Amino acid sequence: MNYCPQCGAPVTRRIPEADDRPRFVCDTCKVIHYQNPIVVVGTIPESEGRILLCRRGIEPALNKWTLPAGYLEIGETLQQGAARETLEEAGYQIVDLKPYAITNIVRVNQVYIMFTCGLGDCVSAPGSESLEVKLFTPEEIPWQEIAFRSIHKTLKLYCTDMGRGNYPIHLFDIT
Amino acid sequence: MNYCPQCGAPVTRRIPEADDRPRFVCDTCKVIHYQNPIVVVGTIPESEGRILLCRRGIEPALNKWTLPAGYLEIGETLQQGAARETLEEAGYQIVDLKPYAITNIVRVNQVYIMFTCGLGDCVSAPGSESLEVKLFTPEEIPWQEIAFRSIHKTLKLYCTDMGRGNYPIHLFDIT
DSSP states (O other): OBBBBOOOOBOOOOOOTTOSSOOOTTTTTTOOOOOOOOOEEEEEEEEEEEEEEEESSSSSTTEEEOOOOEEOOOOHHHHHHHHHHHHHHHOOEEEEEEEEEEEEEETTTTTEEEEEEEEEEEEOOOOOTTTEEEEOOOGOOOGGBBSOOHHHHHHHHHHHHHHHHHOOOOEEEEE | OBBBBOOOOOOOEOTTTOOOOOOETTTTTTOOOOOOOEEEEEEEEETTTTTEEEEEEEETTTTOOESEEEOOOOOHHHHHHHHHHHHHHEEEEEEEEEEEEEEGGGTTTTEEEEHHHHHHHESOOOTTTEEEEEEEEEGGOGGGGGOHHHHHHHHHHHHHHHHTTTOOEEEEOOO
C-alpha cells in the first residue's frame, strides 16, 4: 500500500498511538488501514465412499487435483461460500455441510476452512477453473498430483477418518 | 475505496473480465482490489467450572461483558491470535486450545472463530480494552450485560455443553 484508498494521499507505515504494530496510516485523512488474513473456504464432497476432486485449469498448480475452494466473498456466509465454490468449480450442489478442517497458512496470509458434505445434484458443467471433475476412492487418489500441501493434508486426514467412520474437527498449520 | 492503494489513481467499481461481481479496479495500474471478510479470533477460557469474561473498557458496548476476542493479525495463526487477545484483554496465558464456535456475521463482514481453552498463569494486568476481568459460573453470568449477540450465543452454547461434558464444534450465523 502506497496511497490512501480513501483520500489518495501517500500513506506512511508506523505504529499508531495505542497500537503495538506498524500499520499503513494516512496523515491527511487520519485513517488507519488495517490488513488482515483472508479466509479460503471449501469442501470435501463425498458420495458413497468416493471424494470429488477437480483438476485445476488455472495456475498455480495447473493440471493438479484439488478440492473445491476459494476466497470467501463479502456478503456470504462460510456455508454459502463453500456451496458457491463447489458449484463454480465442480458444477455440483452440496448437502449436509459440517466444519472439518481449519488450516493456518501464515506465509500467504490465509486461513482455510474446509467442510465435509454430501454431493447433491450435478447442475452444470464445471467452470473455467477446472479441466475435469472426478470421484475417487481413497485408494484411487493421485497423491503425487495434489495441488497444495493444505489440500493434501486435509485429504489424508479425511481418508483416515473415513476408515474410522468418525470426522472430528482438525486444526493444523502449514509452515 | 476511492483511490488505488498501489498507484494513487481513482478506482472504478465494475465487474472485471472473467468475474461475476463488482470489484474496485484501477484502470491505470490494472490491479483489481479484492475485499474480503475479516476473521475475529477469541477464547472461552475456563477454570474449574468458571468462565472468564472481560468488562469492556472501550466502545462499542462499553461496560458490557465479553469474551477475549479481536481481529486476527497478519503473521499469526488463529491459535496465536487467540492467545494474544486473551493475554491483551485479560492478562492470562491459555492452554489446550480447541476450536469451538464458528460464526458468520455477514452484516459486518466478520467470521468469528472461538476456541475453548484452559486458563494458564495470570501474567499481567488486563489491557486498556478491559475495565475488569472476572470468572463466572454459568449461573453467575450477567446475561443482560453481554456485549454482543455472537458472544451471548457462544456463551449459551458453552454453558449447555458444560452441563453435558461434551464440546462439539458449533457453526451458526448472526443475522
